[in-house]
Structure formats: C-alpha cells, structure tokens
Amino acid sequence: MSELANPLSSWNTEHSPFASVIGTNHVPSTAELKSLQAHLVHPQLELSHLETEIDRAQTVLSNLLSEKRKIGNYIEAHRALASPVRQIPPETLAEIFVQCLPTEPSYPARNLNEAPLIFMTICRHWRSVALTTPLLWNSLHIFLPPHLSEDACSRRIAGTTMWLERSGSLPLSISFHGNTNLRHAWNPGQISHSERAMPETNMELMIRSLMLFSDRFRDVFLSLTSTSFTSFNKLSPSLFPSLISLRVRDEDSQFGTMWSSDDPAFSPLLSRMPLLKSLEIDEVLVPDKNFHLLPCNWRNITNIAIKDSLTPVKVIAILTETPWIQSISFLIALGDDMASTVVHLKDLVEMRLSVFQNQPVEDDALDGFFQTQVTSLTNCIQCSALRVLDFSSDWPTMAISKWPFSRLPLHSLEILNLAMPLTPNALTECLSQTPNLINFEFKTAMWPKFPLRDSHLSSLTFSPNNPNPMWPRLQNIRVLDQIYALEQSISSSATTSAKSLTNFLESRYQKTPLKSCDMLYQAKPDPYFSEAELSILQNLKQNGLKLRLHVQAKPPYGFTPDSPDTGIAHRFSPRHSDMEGHFGAEVII
Template identity: 50%
Template sequence: MSDRQYHSSWNKDNSPFASLIGTNHIPSSAELNMLKALLVQPQLELCQLEAEIDRVQNLLTGLLSEKQKLTDYIEAHRALISPIRQIPTETLAEIFVWCLPTEPLYAVRNLNAAELHKTSGAAAAPLVFTIISRDWRRVAVSTPRLWNSLHIYLPPHLSRDDFSRRIAGITSWLQRSGSLPISFSIHEARVDYYATNFPVTCSLGIGSSTGHVHPQLDITVRGENMQSMLRALMPFSSRFGDLSLSLSTLSFSFFHQLSPSSFPTLESLHLYDLGTSRGLSQSSESHDKFATLLSSMPVLRKLDLKQFYARDQKYLSLPCNWGTMTRLAIGDGLIPSKALAILAEMPRLQSLSLQITVNEEMSNSVVHLSELREMQLQVQQLGGRHQPISIPVLASLIDCIQSPSLRSLSLTSLSPLTVSEWPFSGVSLHALEILELDGTFLPMVLTECMSQTPNLITFMLTSRFTSFTLQDSHLSCLTSSPCNLSPLWPRLQNIRILTNKHQVMGRQHHSELVSMTSFTNAALITFLESRSQATYPLKYCDVLYSAQSQTSFSEAELYTLRNLKQNGLKLRIYCHPVPANPNIPYHDSPEGGMPRPENITHINVESDMESRYGHGAVVIL
C-alpha cells in the first residue's frame, strides 16, 4: 500500500461510522460487531508501524552514538592542532596581561565577572586564567605582572578563621608578583555603619558596658585580625609602589607600629581616615606619627589626603619632597592663601585636587604650574555650605594658578545656592579637553564656559540641587544646522548629563528643591542626530533623569534613539526611582571600598550612573 493509499484509507471522514464519531451514540450489538471487524486491520498495521519505528529508532540511536564517537575523536585531535596551543608561553602571558581590567584601579579577588561592575569576563582577571586549564594556570601563576595589583575589602564581621584564609590568599597572590612594584589597596569597613544597621546587644568587653553592635565586632578580635593582616603585608613593603589605606584610627596606629624604616619604592600614597571627623591626624601624637610615616617614603610623588588631615592645616611642615610631587589631593577645606602657599612649593605638579573654603581674602600670589594637566576643585564658602560662594575671591585664586598645559578641569560647588558667575573668565581654557561641572550654575554661566572652551572633547554636567543648568539654547549652540554652521565644541565626543543628583542621593535640604529638567527631548535628539554626522562624531552620551522628572519619550523618539545606537553611538538614558529604603544591606564584595580613579577622563562606566539605590528604569540602554 502506498503512502497516499495509506493516508486515504485511514481517514476518519471515510469511515462508515464518520457521522457517529465524537457523539454520544450508543452502538447496537450489530454495530459493535462491525466496529470490532473494522479495527482488525488498522490495529495490525499499527503494530507493524510500531515495530518499524522501534527498528528505525534503534538504528538512529546507533548512528547518533557513532556520530558522537566520531565527533569526540575529531575534536580531541583538533584541539591538539588548535592555534592557541601554538602560541608561545611568553605571548600567552602578554595576552593575559592585556586582559587585566583598566578599571577599577586595583585587581580584585573575584571570579564572578557579573558582580564586578557588570562588565565583561575580563573583569575577573587574573583569577579566571587559573581555572581554564592546567597549562593556562601554570602560565598565569608564573606571570608576575598579573599579580602585582590587589584591592582587599575587610568587613567588620570576619572571624579569625575568615581573616586567616583571607591573609593566606593575599600572601599567595603577592608572592606571585616576583620582584615587581606592588599596587595595593586595603579598605576597612566603618564600624559605626554596621552598628547602626545591624543592632545586636552584646558586651563590648569594656567594664559592663553594652551597646548595639554587630555580634562579631569585638574590638580585641578586630585589632588582632588587623595586626595579623599588616604583619603579613610588611614583608612586601619594600616593593610597594602604590598604596591606598582606608583604615580606622586604631588600624592606622597598627600600621605605623609595624611599618619598616623605609618604603624605598613607594611613589603613590592614598590615605582615608575612617575614624571620627579629623580625629586621626589632628592630635599632636598622631600628627608626629603621620610625619614619621611620610619621612620613610623618599620617592613619594603622589599624595592623596582627601579624607586625612594635617594638624592646623600645616601641610608644608610634613616631611615630603614637595618639589618633586606630581599629584596632590587635599580635602581639608584649605583657604586660598594656604592652598597657594602649598602650590608654590610644587613646580612639577601634574594633577591637583583641592577642597577650597572661600573666605573674604583676595589672592595675589601667583604660582606657575607649567606641567599641571588636571585640576579638580571643590568649593564652599567660609561659614558653611549654605553660604553663597564669593566668586570674586574664588576667581582671584584661580587667576593666581598659572597652568598653560591644563587639559582636564573639574569644578564642584558644595553649596546648594546658585553660582551666578563663571570663575574662570580670567584664565585661558583654549587647550582644555575635559570639563566636569557639578553644582547649581546659572545657564549664563554655562554659556560663557562654552564660548571659552573651543577644543572640548569630554563634558560632564551634574545638577546637585535646584534648577538644571542645561537649556535648549545650549544644545542648539552645539547643534549643526543651516542657522548654525559652526557649532560650539566641534571636537566633542563624550557627554554626560546627570540631573538633580542631590535629590537622587536622598539628601534634599529644602522642599522647594524639586525641579524638572530644562531641556526638551526634541532638542536632545536633534543634537544627537547632528553630532552623529559631524567631523568628530559623538561616541558616548549618558543621560540620567531625576526621580522627580516627568520625562517620557514617544515611540518616534525612541525609534530615532535606537537608530543612533545601531549606527555606533554608545547611548544610555536612565531614570532614577524615588528611593524606598536608604539602608544598604551588608555585602562582602571584593571591590568594596575601591578607590575611584584619580582622573576624570573616563565616562562610559555604568557604576557612575548609579546611586546607592540603583539606576532605576532604563529608557534606552
């Protein structure tokens, strides 16, 4: 019987009982006999088909098994001739080194790339290379450049056993670095934070006092753990080239006690005081210990004291070779005269970050910093952050800093009050390539800034408090059109716009601070379309709207934005949620407390778009 005949003969529509199939008809005795006779042949053929299917299935199973054996045989031998096996060990090691992440600043002990800044698998290097194969592990372990950088986060709950395992891992890691200079960061979590968020009543071990603390925050255990950690690190101290310490007052005292007489190769030092405000370095004893520590660093070139203070702001009394310093960061709220006195001793300075407290004293002592390429200023007025900043005094300070090589500038106003004048109007910013503004500036301030910085490549603008600085008129000045054949910032390639950051971070000071963005979707999209076709096309654009913003995009606008992304623009638009609960749960993250980069040239880092509550709804990513 052919397939066609078979198909036709067993069609239910051709059955003599077709009209009864699917009904509630009760067959008669005669019909029952007819049905039984009718089913004899199809049941016989069904058995034959099942037998044939079993035979074919067994045949197919055998063939698939043979196929798998052949595939395994071929792949096993192909692996032996894989090109990567022909790569010399030295070349493979170099490839591993190039896979190391450039951000964060230090390597971390992490194999979970998804948790580490949600970036690519390269973020887990170098540990990931030790779990691929025996040969790769051998190459990785024997390549010192993979292991001469490490960041360690120390949460306060760690037991002695946990600490011992962490110390063993750190020691093994650094031993693999051979004789190379070491970049090392250690961040100790704040105790007071955990005492606040994890209330457990227990004895503090001092008399009969009790308090609300983490159940494993015994000060004796923590002190012993930290001393054990520092003792394990000190054998490597002669190779420290970059050191970042974010420690409590007690732990700093341990570090001082256990330190060698000299750190002969240390060129970069970052200190962060986790103790009470100004408590660590304000006392005479602590100041002397700090001075002694600095005197043991003969080749120090970079000093970051953003959260570490010299007594009475007498920084020049510290035993540093100021004349050879290339980077300085001080977060002590220096008045202009003291800032200029320090800068006058640092002719080779290349990177500067200062927090300035503006008083009423005009500056007139000019300092020449011919090599300065990056400057970051955080400014507030004497008397508190809610005092208006005296722009003439700030401008006089800026005018006194002669920096013809300046390429990167960051200005942050710590006051919620509006900055009404551009303080850099008296200096040349023609060569500036990177600009970051953070605060509340009048639109006219941004207009003057734009006209003064013709060669800008990267621009970042953050609105901290009230109305947003960026207007449609600014975007129009940056947009090429028949009415604007020579737009400003023709070399612009990276732009980041963060709106109402201070509200997003949950620190509103006044009820009237809620505001909406002052530029429209149409102006933004027209700007993006124009710049995508420019001589220097836009590469990155990040926009972060506040929780209070009512911004929404139409389907047509979203279609245009997606087309821009498909054509190569790295575009991200987010909207922050209103924070529901500001308490952050404890998380022992390998990158916890990681220092931020010294420069502001990076822009495409997703973590920068996030607040402590996450970055919320994604408009387009």
C-alpha cells in the same frame, strides 16, 4: 450486543461494537462482560507486540545515540588540536591575559571568576602561562575583616604571599583594607580577652607578611583604623624605596569615630617615602587642617587629592609647598578666610575643585559672595599648562551670573566638567573662553532651570550663518539634567529642543571629529523628536557616533514602608550617576 467476528481494521472507538455505551454510565450485563473480554483479546495482543517493537527500537536508538556521542567526542578531541587558540604563542596569550585585568577598581581580588585567577581554572596550559606571567600578580586587593579565625587568617596570608611571590621582581600595587573592630565592639563587655586579641594578632601577622615585599611597594592604598595604622608603622621598614603613590583612608570613620591625636596615625609613614609623588587622603582628621605640615617631601609631590573641607588659605598653603604639582583635587569651604598669596604652578595640568558654603549669606548676596570667593582663589593659582578643569558646587538654588574662571588659562583647556548653576549668559561666556575644548560635561543637578540651551547649541553648530562654530576640536559632549525637580514647570526656552540638538549633531559629525554625545533630559524636549529627526539620529548612531539620548523617569510618590524602592533611593535624590538610574529612564536613542 453481538461481538464482531472479524478483527477491527481501526482502533477508533467509533468503530467499536460498544461505541454507543463508551463514555456513559452504562452497567454491562454478564453476557456483555464476556463479550468485552473476548473483544479485547486481539487489541491486547497488538499492544504487547507494539511494546516489544518499541523496546527494540529504543535499544537501537540508544545504541545509535551512544555511537553518535562517541564519534562526536572523537571529532571534537581532534578539532581541539587544531583550535586557533592553540596557535597563539605563550607570550601573546600572556599579553591577552594582562589586558583582561580589572581597571576599575584597578586592584585584582581573590575571585575565581575574574582575572587573573580565572585563567588558572581553564586548562593546564593556561594555568602554566598565568603562573609564569609576573604582570598578572603584581597588584592585589587584600581585605582582612576582624572576625576571621586564626586558621582562616593563616590561609589568607599564605594565599597573599603566594600571589605576590609570583610577581617576580616587579613593582607592586597593594590595596589593604582591614580593621580590628569586632562587629559587636559597641558592647565590649561581651568580648572576651582572647576574642579582643585575635583581630589585632591577625592584623600584625598580615602586616608582617606584606613587609616581606615592602621594597617593591610602588602604589599602596591603606584603609585602616588608627590601631591598625599604628601596627603598620611599628612593623614597617625604615624606608619604602620604590613607593611613589599613597592613598590613605580612616576605617574608624565607618564606626562614627575619627583620628583625633595630635598627628594622624599614618603620618610617620610619609617620612619613609622619599620618592612619593601622589598622595590622596580620604576622611582623615589632621589638626587644624594643616595638611601642609605632614612630614613628606612636598617638593616631590605631583598629584594630591584631599577629601576634607579646606579653606582657600589652607589650599594655598599646600600648593605653596608643591611647586611641581601636576594634578590637584580639593573640597573647599568658602567663607571669610580668603586667599591672597599667589602661587606659580607651571606644571599644573589638572584642577578638580568642589566648593560649598561655610557661612550664612543673605540670598541677595549669594551670587556676589560666590564670585568673590571663587575668583579670589583661582586668581591666586597661576598655571599656564592647565588642560583639565573639573568644578562642582553644592550651592543653593541660584544662578551664577558671571563665569568665575576668567583668570585661568582657558585658551589651552581641553577637558571641562561642570556641575554648577550657570545662567545662560555665564555659560555663553564659558563657551567663548574655551576655544580648544575636546571634552565637555555639564551636570545641571539641582538647577533644572539652567541647562544647556538652544542658543548654546546654535553657537556650536555649523551653518551658512555660522561657518566657524565654537569648540571646533570637540569630540565628546555630555549633558545630564539629572535631578528630580520639585517644580516641573520648565519652559521650552529653558531646555534643548529636539531640532537644535539634531542640527548640532548632524553638522558636527560630518565636519568635525565628534565621537560621542550623552543627553539626559529632565523632561521631554519641546517639541518632541519628529520621525525625520529620529531617522537622522539613528543613522548617525549606525555610522559610528556614540549617541545616548534618554528622558529621566519621574520619581514615584507616596512611598509606603513596604515599597519595593524603600531603602534603595531617597525620594527626591535617586542614584543617577549615569544615564541610567534605579528608576530607569525612557530611551529616545
């Protein structure tokens, strides 16, 4: 091979004098090696020149980028001065901060990623506004676990005190959860005396710090053990002059024990709350379920919720003591103990009842038993101002053939939430007796054969044959066929068809103040939505109707110990509190 005399005009290896052997296993001779070295002199010089140029260009680029960043920062610094948020007056900014506070749950927590603490991390001005806005600091959730060290507890107490001091003189809402049970308390032999004493000492220190603000307590939620409640009682003042709302929960129940003394541990507190209006009792044992004997000013109570199974007689005993009650919520055990005393509650606006069967009843007598028991109870409650009725029944798979609330003042009812197995005729009776309904929710859980049907939707739909449909004031409707039935054979006549639902929504959205519709089908409507129907529904949604139509997913069968869903949901009882659940749902609209 001979070396080219002239420099290469291209760096393409195809033009190289060695092109025929590049990429092969050819072994160059001594002469060829010399020729190679001579041939590469010029390319190496060119490469060195290019590297020098690249270094120079990178230096220039780096300088330009640095200058760009400086100018950009200069501009942004000046633009920030003209930012619209800077023009917001401090009092308006404070109101914005208040609107960002959590609503569910309603107690803010010591979380830097949530209001109000997040406002302390943005800038000096926001921090100053937050610190001088008492409304941001008059509510707090406090958690005191038993394993905190003395130093950690001291820091938590200091933080709690500082938080509440920022609230100025405003009434306080406090959620206090804690206990003195060590995690390994089931093996007390392994707990030293000092370890056993520390949680109790921490609890007393926290309670003492809270009592500095007790005269401003307005709303209190206490979830404590009986031991902690005893400490709370001991360290409390003789009076809580501003407290109007109390919720108590037995933390011992988390460990499989319940208060069993003659009086519940929170009982002494009630006599120190002369202005108490709202009382909620969760998972607390009261001797013989005589809640009406608790030492509070019952005539002051306007709202009560008791999450313990009460007979109708016990419910009436409570209501007899609360003539000015406005809202009630009870879990009721139906059995032989039937109420007969009539109570007149002229201010009762909201009634929430959940019933279950407390004694064996023959299957063929279930319907009559239910009718007799529920009707007997509701007949005893005279309430002309009722606006909200929420009723659920943990009942066997049977159809309730007669609407059981006919004696209630249903004409003025505005909100109705049902979770019970009504037959079509009973549901029709419900529609006819509640003419002024605004919100309706119907959960057909456990009873997939008794959902809202086409005949019901037709009675609610404007048409030439029905110019005055039922529920003319309806704004929100929600129907959740939300349980995985073992028997999937549901006939088309036992579910809401796509056509009837489309006609209902289209007619109501055009002529009435319908705002929202949620439908969760257990199975696809038959027939399924046509393209024309889907187009109508999509247009309704685009025009402002809050519309969600989902088809429930089928549960996976054949669980294995290593299934991704093991431990999250029971095979036939998945979590489905809303339109979406762990197993998901097919979205129609």
